[in-house]
Amino acid sequence: MKVNCNIFFELMTRHAYYESGWCECFSFSADEDTARLFKRYQIGIAAVAGGFKLYTFGRGLTNLVDSLNAAGPGFFQININCSDPTFYNFTELPTNWIGSIEYNTAYTSAATANAAELYAKLLPDAQPGYAGKIIINFNDLTSLNGRPAFYIEFSPRATQWQYYVINQSAVYLSSPVIEDKQHQTSFEGPQQVTTVMGQPALFFSSGQRLLPLSNWPKYKFNLLDRLPPKSQGTAAFATTAKMVFKGLPNPDPGYVSPVLVNNRQQLSSPMYVYL
Structure with missing residues (x-):
């Protein structure tokens, strides 16, 4: 017997820190009350790259929302789990x-x-067990024409290198x-x-100049040694540079320090190079 799977909600997280363009350190899970609703109404949550989808079997969206509203809570809560504690450093x-x-x-x-x-x-207090939460109001599921789709946008933090x-x-x-x-x-x-x-x-x-962080070598800087220009008679030769440390x-x-830039508190990214 063929059973239709109806996706009724989807969410993506975008983050320019990652080369992939999506937030790779996030995963999503239903809180306890929402998990009970999922079980009662046979709702599934499927992980996808950078987000998740909610689906049900053989039930229309309007009928589902009516049933959920009758249940009382009015919303789903999806917890955001973060596997990388440096997220708070590399995110603006x-x-x-x-x-x-x-x-x-x-x-x-x-x-x-x-x-x-x-x-x-932004809430002032950290929550034990998760980095954040997404409240999905039942009535908002029908607010967009077609399948409700949402996204979350993060920007990489720019630091003084x-x-x-x-x-x-x-x-x-x-x-x-040092230059590129x-x-x-x-x-x-x-x-x-x-x-x-x-x-x-x-x-x-x-x-x-603050440069955005990334998980791939977006910027490629070299350490050069500029040699003094040579002259031969009246003809001057351009200054040359010797490569000392490429890349x-x-x-x-994971390593940032506070720094004052233009009278504003920023973060710096110290790096050590040994010759």
């Missing part, structure tokens, strides 16, 4: 905030291409610089500093 969230995130289908953008964005509400170059091998450096191949991004410095471990280092910083590391979101 308040730097001094440690709490949970709530989404509600009552607070959305206008639907575009049959999908609407859920707006985040800092490189500490520790010249253990005493490599001769005439005029070291296209010469579109250059770093301030170097400055002679001492690391927290007491090692002398050359310090480079992206300064006032400097990108930040680890």
Whole structure:
């Protein structure tokens, strides 16, 4: 016997930190009351890349919503589980905030291409066992034409990138610089500093320019040594550069420090490079 599976709700989470474009550290589960409703009305939750879908068997959406409203609670609660504690570092969230995130289908953008964005509400207190929750109001299930589809949008945090170059091998450096191949991004410095471990280092910083974090090498910076221009008679030759370290590391979101940029509290991403 063939049984029709009707998908009546779907949600996707987008996050530009990931090369895939979706939030890979999230999973979703029904809370206890919602799980009982799922069992009673034979509703399933299916995980998909970056989100989930809710489905039922052989029942129309209007009939389902009528039955759910008769049950009383008025909404489903889907908990957001986060497998990566550095999510709060690599996501654009308040730097001094440690709490949970709530989404509600009552607070959305206008639907575009049959999908609407859920707006985040930052709660001051962390919830034991989950990072946030999604409230799906039964009456909102019929608010969009066709199958209700929603999405959540996250932005990667932009930090001040800092490189500490520790010249253990005493490599001769005439005029070291850090830049990308296209010469579109250059770093301030170097400055002679001492690391927290007491090692002398050359310090480079992206300064006032904050660069977004990513889980793949979106930016490819090199450490170069610019050699002084040579001259032969009256003809001057252009300054040349020697590659010292190709492909400097990108930040680890697990290591961030507070920094003041343009009189605003931001986060920095310190990295250590050994020659």
